[in-house]
Amino acid sequence: xxxxxxxxxxxxxxxxxxxxxxxxxxxxxxxxxxxxxxxxxxxxxxxxxxxxxxxxxxxxxxxxxxxxxxxxxxxxxxxxxxxxxxxxxxxxxxxxxxxxxxxxxxxxxxxxxxxxxxxxxxxxxxxxxxxxxxxxxxxxxxxxxxxxxxxxxxxxxxxxxxxxxxxxxxxxxxxxxxxxxxxxxxxxxxxxxxx
Amino acid sequence: xxxxxxxxxxxxxxxxxxxxxxxxxxxxxxxxxxxxxxxxxxxxxxxxxxxxxxxxxxxxxxxxxxxxxxxxxxxxxxxxxxxxxxxxxxxxxxxxxxxxxxxxxxxxxxxxxxxxxxxxxxxxxxxxxxxxxxxxxxxxxxxxxxxxxxxxxxxxxxxxxxxxxxxxxxxxxxxxxxxxxxxxxxxxxxxxxxxxxxxxxxxxxxxxxxxxx
Numbered sequence: 001x002x003x004x005x006x007x008x009x010x011x012x013x014x015x016x017x018x019x020x021x022x023x024x025x026x027x028x029x030x031x032x033x034x035x036x037x038x039x040x041x042x043x044x045x046x047x048x049x050x051x052x053x054x055x056x057x058x059x060x061x062x063x064x065x066x067x068x069x070x071x072x073x074x075x076x077x078x079x080x081x082x083x084x085x086x087x088x089x090x091x092x093x094x095x096x097x098x099x100x101x102x103x104x105x106x107x108x109x110x111x112x113x114x115x116x117x118x119x120x121x122x123x124x125x126x127x128x129x130x131x132x133x134x135x136x137x138x139x140x141x142x143x144x145x146x147x148x149x150x151x152x153x154x155x156x157x158x159x160x161x162x163x164x165x166x167x168x169x170x171x172x173x174x175x176x177x178x179x180x181x182x183x184x185x186x187x188x189x190x191x192x193x194x195x
Numbered sequence: 196x197x198x199x200x201x202x203x204x205x206x207x208x209x210x211x212x213x214x215x216x217x218x219x220x221x222x223x224x225x226x227x228x229x230x231x232x233x234x235x236x237x238x239x240x241x242x243x244x245x246x247x248x249x250x251x252x253x254x255x256x257x258x259x260x261x262x263x264x265x266x267x268x269x270x271x272x273x274x275x276x277x278x279x280x281x282x283x284x285x286x287x288x289x290x291x292x293x294x295x296x297x298x299x300x301x302x303x304x305x306x307x308x309x310x311x312x313x314x315x316x317x318x319x320x321x322x323x324x325x326x327x328x329x330x331x332x333x334x335x336x337x338x339x340x341x342x343x344x345x346x347x348x349x350x351x352x353x354x355x356x357x358x359x360x361x362x363x364x365x366x367x368x369x370x371x372x373x374x375x376x377x378x379x380x381x382x383x384x385x386x387x388x389x390x391x392x393x394x395x396x397x398x399x400x401x402x403x404x405x406x407x408x
Contacts, residue, residue, distance in 0.1 A: 064207030071215030075222060083231040146231045146364040149374050 043104020
């Protein structure tokens with residue numbers, strides 16, 4: 001039942017990105033911070049709708065698949081290919097193909113099974129990368145993407161900063177409120193003492 | 196577990212690492228071009244594409260060629276190198292800066308005696324708005340004499356071809372004007388587009404001209 005829901009959501013999200021690509025890509029903020037993540041999310045949902053979600057991978061293999069997603073993200077962070085996706089149909093097609101598969105599906109398959117150090121490292125780097133991109137886009141005097149205005153680029157910079165803050169909050173906040181299963185028995189003992 | 200099998204565990208990640216870095220390396224011309232603009236400049240420097248010999252109309256209504264070969268007037272025949280920048284005259288910002296940078300370049304060329312062998316062109320990509328009168332206004336504002344430095348416009352029918360040949364991207368801004376990649380484009384004596392300079396890189400453009408003459 002949930003599977004059907006995931007499949008339907010994935011299809012809706014993906015076709016939304018395709019059908020409204022003109023509107024989404026007209027503004028760099030919705031292009032980078034809405035369309036691209038939505039395409040990746042469509043891939044996540046697609047994988048969750050299949051039996052692949054139960055596949056148990058050896059950690060070293062999960063690490064490798066996670067790295068595939070990292071490189072795909074790097075690629076779509078290149079301003080050159082964001083520009084190219086707007087004028088070259090092949091690049092646009094590659095975007096719609098690789099973000100759901102190489103980024104979304106890869107992460108849905110391998111992220112939880114990857115080594116905790118790798119996950120921590122990538123999370124920390126994702127936050128700092130978003131922050132650096134934010135400052136770069138806000139302060140760059142030149143157009144980084146030829147397709148967008150400098151003023152739009154600055155808005156995108158603030159968008160990246162907000163994303164950096166949101167992601168760091170989302171990842172650190174739960175650490176202060178651990179679920180009972182994570183704290184274990186020793187934690188509950190100390191609780192009793194303090195109470 | 197033997198030592199061997201633990202080494203094999205590195206293979207998938209190493210493989211992805213090599214493939215990933217390789218892909219990024221190839222996609223950015225060896226990490227040299229991360230943006231479309233730098234890719235354009237690199238491509239120009241390496242492949243030196245032939246510039247189509249389009250005809251332009253200058254501020255006095257005369258027809259002249261974009262490349263040296265199609266030059267109409269006699270004085271122009273001797274001018275081997277063309278430096279082109281793209282403007283629209285109602286531009287309040289960067290085109291005006293570009294104009295003053297061109298003026299600096301003109302002064303340096305005159306001082307060093309290269310002023311009669313180079314042609315500076317400011318070409319409007321907004322032929323609907325920029326008639327000869329508007330072009331003359333721009334020339335007067337920046338001191339373009341029509342010989343060493345001429346202001347011209349492209350014909351509406353050739354606009355797309357010109358934009359394509361130079362990788363020129365023009366997008367409307369919110370004030371009814373345009374944002375465009377402002378740069379100086381060097382067309383060498385053989386009519387090839389062979390270098391791009393930032394609009395304020397007067398020194399770099401001057402040295403490149405000196406080198407080629």
